[in-house]
Structure formats: structure tokens, C-alpha cells
Amino acid sequence: MSEVARKPRFSQVSLIFACGTALFSDGYANGVIGDVNTLLTRIYGADEVDKHNYSTTLSSLTFAGTVVGMLVFGYLSDRLGRKFGMMLAAGIVALFSGLSAASSGAHHSIGGMLSMLSAMRFLLGIGVGAEYPCGSVAASEQSEEPGISKNAQHRWFALATNSMIDFGFVVSSFVPLVLFWIFGENHLRAVWRLSLGLGVIPAVAVFIWRLRMEEPTRFKRDSMANAKVPYWLIIRRYWVSLSAISLTWFIYDFITYPFGIYSSTVVNNITGNSAALTVVFGWGVVINLFYMPGTIGGAFVVDYLGPKYTMITGLVLQAIFGFIMSGLYKTLTNHIAGFAVLYGIFLSFGELGPGNCLGMLAAKSGPTAVRGQFYGIAAAVGKIGAFVGTWAFKPIIADFGGADTTRGNTGPFWIGSGLALLSALITFFFIRPLSHDGMDKEDREFRAYLEANGYDTAQMGLRDTETWSTTSDPVLSEKDEKIVV
Template sequence: MAAVEKLQVLHALDVAETQRYHVRAVVIAGMGFFADAYDLFCITLVTKLLGRIYYHDDVPGRPGRLPPRVEAAINGVTFCGMIVGQLLFGWLGDKVGRKKFYGKTIMLMIMGSFLSGLSFGNTSDGVMATLCFFRFWLGVGIGGDYPLSATIMSEYANRRTRGSFVAAVFAMEGFGVLAGCIVTLAVSATFQARFAAPPYEEDPAASTPPQADYVWRIILMVGAVPACFTYHWRMRMPETARYTALVARDADRAARDMSRVLQVDITGEPDKVESLTRDRDYGVFSRRFARRHGAHLAGAVACWFVLDVVFYSQNILQEEIFSDVKWVPDPRTMSALQEAYRVGRAHAIIALCGTLPGYWFTIAFIDVVGRKPIQFLGFAMMMGFMLLIAALYDGLTSAGRRLWLVVMYTFTFFFANFGPNSTTFIVPAEIFPAHLRATCHGIASAAGKLGAIVGTFGFMYAAQRADGSGATKTGYPSGIGVRASLFVLAASNVLGILFTCFLPEPKGRSLEEVSGDGGGETTNRDDADAGDSKILPL
């Protein structure tokens, strides 16, 4: 089907050269994701410290650690909050507007991260219960940021570099992860220098000084700082023209907003808006949506679910791998603050060498080779490295070969981010019609967090085993093992490759061409090119 005449305001956005407002939008949305990643990831850096502070009497002769049920709860409630936020704010973003709730998600993040550091209670379980409560609401704010940021950035961007702009927003996650590591290193080193403590085996009672309780609280509360800076900028952003014109159907307002942003004169064209948006009120559960976009939504949901099963299970495996390569020695040889420092350092190395480069490779190549090739490559390379590590694991943990284990393990994170961890965020913001774009992104991202729950809880409970004293600890029983876990995750990547086939390729095409929204639906590249000649000039 050939494309019909397109609104001037949408054409102006599609062909606009990269300018200041693009950069501003990336910074505003990206700073939110910086805070998201910091808040979501920093809990991993302090869980060992929480165990040593609040559960030091659970197992005599061994440093305290969080019981599996408590660790599962702390991780799980955040993911549950994210699912609520993704579904709720995705729906509200389409019903009321993207910008309307953009500041609300940041406010939830500010309050959630700050109050998490103030968690209180008369018992250890009481403190953890309060922490879980506040992190649930933190998760709601983080979850709401996903569909709103992705949709806003994709609707602001031009079609030539849209993938890079949306990828740049998501890439701020990498800096957020690294910032969490840096803050952990700085705070734990500062307290260690001021309140030096002996290793656990030398003096168990003194190895965790009372001041250590401030360390995890400070680390969690710092996450409120970048979110505070973001709030003011978000409130000053105009609503996206695609929402205003194609959903709210206010052509004049869309033209005024974008004329100011792009610094060009744009006509409102209300008659054309009425024509283009007629009979476009179908919902996600309608037959029309199922016929036109059902396979796309199924592909986006399945790919994100599989990716997060693999990605968050990978994070659970890190503890065992860090121990096997001697990056984090036996906790009995360290004080609580020394252990926090070692954990932060190990995660920082992975972030610098694998996580961050993967994000920036995506920014560089996504508008060159396309979304689907990068997603195929990422799933395939993760599968390959996981199979290789699993097959050679026993030999790689021996002295002299541990560096190779670290290198291959780092490459799994590189290809997760130069692959499906980035593309599953980008594609759902491009392939659905404007009036359902945020909703569908919220559904896909919520499916991802459901996968995170499956991966995290599944591996966490499978990782419980009895030691010689009959107590449980986190580790991998002989029936599961790191090797067997990696084989399972490698097989999961195959599913990701198959479900990627359900998705269209949005590279180089306008949002309306991909979704068939507000300008006709094209089914191939030739139709898209032909449609350009029918677009009204500015």
C-alpha cells in the first residue's frame, strides 16, 4: 500500500537534522535511566553487607548472609513494582499524554531511593520488610520510566538516527551501573579508613563495625541525587507532536510546539489530522490490533522475557564466578567493609570492560546494520560464549587460566548490550501505532521483568544447598552447577533468536511507515521510498 500525504509536523520531525533539542531530549530521558540503573543495581552491591550486619548470628563461625527468602524478597519486590509501573504508566502515557506523568515517575524514584536508606525496624526482618516496601515504590517509578522515556525519545527523533538516539538514552544505564560501583568503592573505602576492622577470622565480633550500617544507607540514598536534577528538565519538555496530533488530535498545538522546538514554521492542518486519525481508536485486545500487530507484540514480549531470564540469571552467577576467579575471596578473610569494596571493584571491572562498550557499539551501529541483525548477533554470541564457558569451566577456574574465564564472561555482557538488552528496549517504541505505543512498550517491558523474576528466583532457590553444619548458603549444588546453569541459559538464547523473526525492521523508516499510523502502511522498502515523494514539502 502506498503511503498517503503526511502531516507537515511529522515530516519535519523525520527529516530534521540533529540539533540541540535532540541532545537535550537524550540527556533528560537518559538521566532518568542513569538513576534507574543506579537504584536497581546498587542493591546487588550491598546485599553481602546487609547479611553481615543484620544476620551475623544466624550461622556460628561464619559471616552472616541474607537468608535466601529475604534476598529473594528484596529483589522480587522491586521487579514487581517495575511491572506495575510499566503497565500503569504505559497505559496512562497513551490515555493522558507522555509528558503528563513523566515527572511523576521521577518523584517516585526520588522518594523510593531516599526512603530506602531510612529503612527502620526493631528486628532484622523488620528492617528488611521496610526496605522491601520502599523498594517496591521505587520499582514503580523505575518501571514507569521505561515506556515513557522510550516513547518520548522515539517520537522526538528523526528517522535516520532514531535508533541511535533511543539507544543513547538506554546506554545511560551503563553509566548508572558504573556510578553505583564507584559510590560503593568510595563510601566503603572511606569508612574502612576511618573505622578499620580486622578480618572475620581474627575477630568475628569486630569485623563488622557499627558504622557499617551507614554505608549501605548512603549508597542507596545517593540514587535520589541524579533523579532530583532530572525532574525540573522533564517538567519543561513539550508534549510530543505525535501524541498531540495523532492521539489528542490537536493539530494546531502540535504545530506550535514543534515550530518552537525546530525553529521553523509549520502549519497545523486540522482537516488532515481528522482524516488520518479517523477509525484509529482500536485497542490492544481488538481483532484489528491482533491482525495488524499481534505477531509484533508477541515477538517483543517473548524476546524481552527470554532476554531478562538470561540477563538476570547471569547476574546471579556472578557471585560464584567472582569467587572461583578469586576476585572476592572467602568472606572469613575480610572485614565487612573490605568485602563491600571487593564486590564493588569486581562489578566495576565487568561494567567498564563489557557493559559500557556494548551499549556504545549499539549506538554506533544500530542505524547502520539495523535492529534485528544486532539482536540476532547478540543472542547468538551470548549462546556461543555460554556454551564455551560451560564446556571448559573446570579448566578455566584453575590457576593461570582464570583470566580467560573473566574475558569470556565479560563478552557475554558485551553482546547482551550490543544486542537484545538494547534492541528489546528500542524496537517496541517504533513498531506500534501512536495511540498504543507506550502501552505496548509497557507490556513488553513488563514481560521482561517477569522473566527477571523467573530467572532470579529460579536460580536463587536452585542455588541453596546444605553445608557440613546443615545450614544453607548461596552456591550451586552439584545437580545444578554453574556449568549446567550456563547450558540452560544458552538454550534460552535460541528461543530469543526464533522470536526475533516475529519483529519488523524499523531502520530508516518513519514511525508512521512502520506502524501504518497516520500516513498509511508500507510493507517493504520500495513502498517507503515511493511514499517520500508524496509527502508535502515544508
């Protein structure tokens, strides 16, 4: 390939990552709080932390902030632009990561410090939620720009979004371990504050990276930022696919949490219930590393199977391994090496399928004009599923016999595996396949649909910008074909 052909391809791939890489800081922010909570309990004592109802307050506020960010910024990214949303989201994550690290109460009270940390996590959650309908949506639109190989469009999107989230989880578990090695047992306050504070660095780096970005060509051409949005026409055309994607996202997040119990089972059995922080943090790194083979391998599969069938494959295989781990739970806990391997494979299939593909389906199934809102609604419904799952499965465990019984521990996983199969069926019957350059085709068909229903499509697009490019034409020139192949 010549330098002329290679240069535009690299520039376009870098733009995809500029849009999606901020999700690394979101994965980091979400992942690091688990180890921080372990440190806070170690420093101040479980009774003192529980006295302020910190755990419930933190989880509820972070959840609420994320949902608010997804819904509000889904609207803002469609009305004010992808770049506006991405810049503001990165700024929010950077600011409140720093303020989280600086949390302090009046007269250094523990209750005040925990309250400030919870409030900062709520505001940080808004920035985290904002990145999904802003950064992910912009990355999806950049993935179909000239210079991107058609057979790599889905791959680059997956690597720039879900793989970044998973890598953020890996780093978020490694950083507290390194800081603990540096500061030791007697300086745990420095460990938890720096663990949170270092989240500023990737957010600021991405903010700077995005400064010279422009809006994606597709948004310039097909936006309704300056037009009245015909929501009723849009609902009539897209309600089935939006409902199906939202429901599968709800189910995926709902079942992800109970399966998380396996991580504590693996760690407790391997370590003999060790309380040493190096052991706890070290195995946290190992558990999070299980995600990476699935998301990276899935990125190289999805362009060939397509997002729909890659997701179905991941869900079915994940359900099979979930059933195996449930049925052989008692035997496997006595053979922890085999249990850890099965658990790792289970996590990998989750990332290969719904982990990689849900965001892709949400970002590429709707029209450019309301893509941010389409994505934001689906992601918010998924987050609600996560919240419901955290509350539902403790009663389920109790109904199956309690946490001290094998039946009680495995009951939720039978349910979770069954729900994974249900999600696969919903995907098969109600979610349409995505083709390469599918967003361009969808936008043309959407315009035709609006015109057939009396809507004036001439008001669409950003009028003050030169918006047309080769992506507006379904037939690329011979020169462009040489670039994208």
C-alpha cells in the same frame, strides 16, 4: 556545518536524553541494592537478616512494583501524556530513594527496618517501571524529530536509554566503594544509607530538566488521549509483533540471571574468596564495566544493521560464547584471566544485541496511539521472565547434579545458550525490521488501516495544540534536509 544547522540538532538530541536519562537513576536503584544487601548482612548478621525472610520479600516486592509501574504507566502515558508520566515517574524515584535511605523500624527493630526498606523498594519499583513506557517511549518519538540525522536516530535512542541504565549499574557499584573508603569498617550504616540516598540526586536533576519539556510532536498529532481506543483493531494488527517482542524479552531476562552466576565465579577465583569489602565492591565495579563497550559499540552499529539484525547478531554471538564457557567451564576456572575476558565479551554482546535493541523494537514497532501500552506490556513480560528465571534455575542446577558438580553448574548455561538461539530465530521470523523515520510511516499506515475499518481518525490528536510539523510529511523540505543530514 553552520550554527543555524547545529543549534536545532543539539536541542533535539538533548530532548532525547532528557526523556531517557532518568533510566540512569533506575539502573542505579536496581544495581545499588546488591551492595546494600551485602552491607546489611555484614552489619546485622546473615541469621538475623534471614530470620525476617528479607531476601525473598525484597526481590518479590521490587519485582511486583516494577511490573505494576510498567503496566499502569504504559496506559497513563498514552492517555495523559508522556510528560505527565515522566514527571510522576521521576518524582516517585526521587521520593522513595530518599525514604529507602531513611528506613527504620519501631523502637529501632531490625525486622521493622527491613520491612520498611522492602515496602519503599516496592514503591520505588513502581517509579522504576514507569520510566520504561514513559521515558523510553518519549525518547523514541523525539529521535525522529527534525534536527536528528536519519543515520543516528537509533544511535541516540540507544545511548539515551540502555547505555544510561548500564552506566547507572557502573556508578551504583562504585558509590558504595567510595563511601566505604570515606567512612571505613566502623560506619557501615552510613555507607548503606547514603548509597541509597544518593539515588535522589539524578532523579531530581532529571525532574528539573524535564520541567520545560513539551509533548513529542508525534504524540500531539497521533494520540488517542481524547478518543475511544479501538483495541480489537489494534490487537488484530499488532498481536504477532507484540507477542514476538514480549517472548524474546522474556527469554533474554530469563537467561540473564543464570549467567550472572559467572560473576561470582570470576570474583571468587580472582580474590580467593576474599570477604574484604574493598575487594568485593571493587570487582563489582569491574564486572559492571563489561557492559559499557557492548552498549556503546552497539549504539554505533544499530543504525547500519538495523535493530532486528543487530539483535540477532548479539544473540548468536552471546550464545556461542555461552557454549564456549559451558563446555570449557572446568578448564577456564583454572585460567581465570581468560575466563574473565570471555565473560566480559559475553556480557558485551548481550548489551550490543538484546540489551540495546529490545526496548528500541518495543518502542518503535507499534503506533503512537498505544505505544506506551505496547512497550509496557513487552517490558512487563520481560520482567516476569527475570522473576521466573530466578526461581527456575536453582531446581535446574539440582536436576543436573547440584551446585557442587561441574555438570550442575554448567547445565543451566547450555539451556540459556540454546534459548538465546531460539530468541534469535523468533526475532528473524516474527519481528519486522525498523527503518529510519519508521514510526512516521507506521502512523500513516495505522491511520489508513483504521479508516479502512470504519474508525473516524479525525478524533485523534490533541486538539488544543498546534500539532503539525514537517514530521507529518514523508517528504522533507530542502531546508529541513540540510538540517538533518
